[in-house]
Amino acid sequence: MQGFADNPVAEGVDDRPRLGPPRAETPITLVSFDDPSCPSCASLHDGAFEAIRSQWVAEGRATVYSRAYYFVHEWGRSAVNALLETYERDTAAYWALKGAYYEHQDDIDAGSVVDRTAAFLDGIDTSVDVEAVTTAARERPHRSAVAADDEAGTAAGINGVPTVFVFHRGEFVTTLRDDGFDAYESAVESHA
Numbered sequence: 001m002q003g004f005a006d007n008p009v010a011e012g013v014d015d016r017p018r019l020g021p022p023r024a025e026t027p028i029t030l031v032s033f034d035d036p037s038c039p040s041c042a043s044l045h046d047g048a049f050e051a052i053r054s055q056w057v058a059e060g061r062a063t064v065y066s067r068a069y070y071f072v073h074e075w076g077r078s079a080v081n082a083l084l085e086t087y088e089r090d091t092a093a094y095w096a097l098k099g100a101y102y103e104h105q106d107d108i109d110a111g112s113v114v115d116r117t118a119a120f121l122d123g124i125d126t127s128v129d130v131e132a133v134t135t136a137a138r139e140r141p142h143r144s145a146v147a148a149d150d151e152a153g154t155a156a157g158i159n160g161v162p163t164v165f166v167f168h169r170g171e172f173v174t175t176l177r178d179d180g181f182d183a184y185e186s187a188v189e190s191h192a
Helices: 039-057 075-089 091-103 113-122 130-139 143-155 181-191
Strands: 028-034 062-068 163-168 171-176
Touching: 028 039, 039 062, 039 091, 039 181, 062 143, 075 091, 075 113, 075 130, 075 143, 091 113, 113 130, 163 181, 171 181
Parallel strands: 028 062
Antiparallel strands: 028 163, 163 171
């Protein structure tokens, strides 16, 4: 069975947005490749991800890493740059902004993503520099990080999003998509 360090998704993952404690402190590690403009990713976020966050992460059992991959709509590239800029400043604001993108993705396009990003951040309790984040959405300064995520996803054989790599105690278990939380529980329990 393949270990975490030997899997292509591990390359540079410690520099990616993380929810929960460092992976060395939890038995479950999830590496999610997703896109804020992807409807299936929104479904994952609203379903299994919320259960993962409220049960596994809140209990200190899981670490979740987020990587960008395969943009369904062009505005997703700008949104990912805004997200990465936000993460550098405020981890909680990153996850709130990502949730806002998923919740309102039908109302966003390439022409509105910068203004929508500013509005979302104005509605979040954060001291994040909104101008810096919207500049990142316009100018896309995080191209190298997005390219690294793309390379890791391609090397891992991803063919769409969302794709979540599930590891238990450092060993690869499976990949899941926008499956329900019960699929994640079953995957981990089958490996225990």
